[in-house]
Amino acid sequence: MPRQARTRQLLDMAWALISEEGTDQLTLGRLAEAAGVTKPVAYDHFGTRNGLLAALYEDYDVRQTAIFDTAVDAAKATMHEKARVVAASYVDCVLTQGQEISAVVAALGGSPELQAVKRSYQHAFIEKCQRIFAPFAGTAGVSNAGMWAVLGAADTLSQAAADGDISRSQASDELMQTLLAVVKRSA
Secondary structure, eight states: OOHHHHHHHHHHHHHHHHHHHOSTTOOHHHHHHHHTSOHHHHHHHHSSHHHHHHHHHHHHHHHHHHHHHHHHHHSOSSHHHHHHHHHHHHHHHHHHHTHHHHHHHHHHTTSHHHHHHHHHHHHHHHHHHHHHHGGGSOTTOSOHHHHHHHHHHHHHHHHHHHTTSSOHHHHHHHHHHHHHHHHHHHO
16 A cells, blocks of 8 residues: 555544544554554554654644635635634534544643644644734734634634534634634734
8 A cells, every 4th residue: 555545544543543442542553453554554654652643633734724724715805704714614623523633632732742743733823814814903913812812712612512512603603703803903
């Protein structure tokens, strides 16, 4: 099997294992066993368990970014519509992956290397949103602090929706209002 196809197979199997058993049970040995490959194959693709977790986070982020970018590009060029689409896309991406991404994010916080991977994607999201909302903000643009607030709200509201504490629409609506408030304050 070509390397790229094998990596995809291993990532898909890792997501399935997380769904069934959680991240605590996810090891490269367990992944190899479930995927029907030898341990050296799994180690060759990811190096370490942390490498696997980082690859899972990246896999999620690549898919989330593609969905997010497509939706934002298709949205009308108004502040309200861009905020609605950003909020809905963020929540939907988390809900699509379900509890599995929450488990990976929790595991990512466990080491400095994995925290660095997560932070790089957080910074990319903040910069993207600052570009999206620049036309609606003042000359200084949307503040970093405001975007960190939005990101915190996005993560918390999405998790609450994934946990069933609030609905998808409640999470999206609250996130949209938070985003609008931050952008309006910058104007």
